[in-house]
Amino acid sequence: MFALFAAGCGGGASGESDTLRVGLIPNQNPEEVEVQYEPLEEYLAEELGGKVEVSVPTTYNAVVESMVSGKLDLAYFGGLTYVQARQRADVHPLVTEINPATGTTKYRSLIIAPANGDVREVEDIKGKTFAFGSVSSTSGSLYPSIMLKEAGVDYRTDLEQKIYTGGHDTTAQAVVNGRVDAGGLEDRILADLEKEGIVDGDKIRVVQESEPIEGYPWVVRDALSDEREEEITSAFLNIEDPKLLDLLRADGYEKVGASDYDDVEKQAKSL
Numbered sequence: 295m296f297a298l299f300a301a302g303c304g305g306g307a308s309g310e311s312d313t314l315r316v317g318l319i320p321n322q323n324p325e326e327v328e329v330q331y332e333p334l335e336e337y338l339a340e341e342l343g344g345k346v347e348v349s350v351p352t353t354y355n356a357v358v359e360s361m362v363s364g365k366l367d368l369a370y371f372g373g374l375t376y377v378q379a380r381q382r383a384d385v386h387p388l389v390t391e392i393n394p395a396t397g398t399t400k401y402r403s404l405i406i407a408p409a410n411g412d413v414r415e416v417e418d419i420k421g422k423t424f425a426f427g428s429v430s431s432t433s434g435s436l437y438p439s440i441m442l443k444e445a446g447v448d449y450r451t452d453l454e455q456k457i458y459t460g461g462h463d464t465t466a467q468a469v470v471n472g473r474v475d476a477g478g479l480e481d482r483i484l485a486d487l488e489k490e491g492i493v494d495g496d497k498i499r500v501v502q503e504s505e506p507i508e509g510y511p512w513v514v515r516d517a518l519s520d521e522r523e524e525e526i527t528s529a530f531l532n533i534e535d536p537k538l539l540d541l542l543r544a545d546g547y548e549k550v551g552a553s554d555y556d557d558v559e560k561q562a563k564s565l
Contacts, residue, residue, distance in 0.1 A: 315367045317368075322483065399550065402506060411476075424478070
């Protein structure tokens with residue numbers, strides 16, 4: 295499920311394009327993600343003085359493959375998709391967002407269940423149905439699997455059924471609608487869904503939350519020039535427009551390095 299190594303070893307294309315090609319993981323409905331990041335596309339184009347093309351493929355893996363094949367210059371990954379990409383391509387992270395809820399770059403994964411259901415502790419999920427997000431989602435699949443494992447529930451053998459919804463929003467709906475007994479997703483996305491009235495928080499019970507997880511990294515190909523990389527980094531660090539930051543669910547940005555995601559890689563390998 296959480297394989298980091300794949301057959302083949304494609305590398306990024308050398309040189310630079312006049313257009314900055316940006317890819318985003320579809321952690322929610324791809325069309326909604328694309329709309330959410332249109333203002334960032336405009337901001338980067340203005341700050342960098344060139345054309346910026348943002349794409350949101352329908353799967354997490356498609357973003358990884360595009361980075362590996364050199365079709366992207368910059369990608370917004372989850373921690374797991376980043377460590378998958380760095381096994382096969384010369385890439386490194388630049389920045390991640392500051393979480394408005396914590397004032398840090400960290401967030402958490404949650405295991406949730408219907409408020410009126412039988413699941414009150416993670417141990418109760420054994421023999422029941424569970425919804426993961428994308429297979430490659432850090433907080434939608436990896437960390438829920440870790441929490442299950444720590445409670446003595448093996449996601450491979452101890453569930454009546456497991457489904458992969460493809461996104462955090464769909465997982466939340468599956469839990470609210472009683473389609474599954476429990477599910478895993480990101481805390482920030484659940485909070486947004488409740489705030490927007492898409493999900494009724496009274497119908498959800500938070501069963502457990504994970505340890506803090508380093509935020510989603512913005513990742514570039516090593517082949518980009520130092521000057522271009524510095525321009526991109528500065529553009530993120532200098533975002534001050536409150537409306538743009540709100541759309542990005544950020545209070546600002548901080549630099550991150552490859553080692554900040556070593557624990558994600560370690561956890562993925564352990565599973």
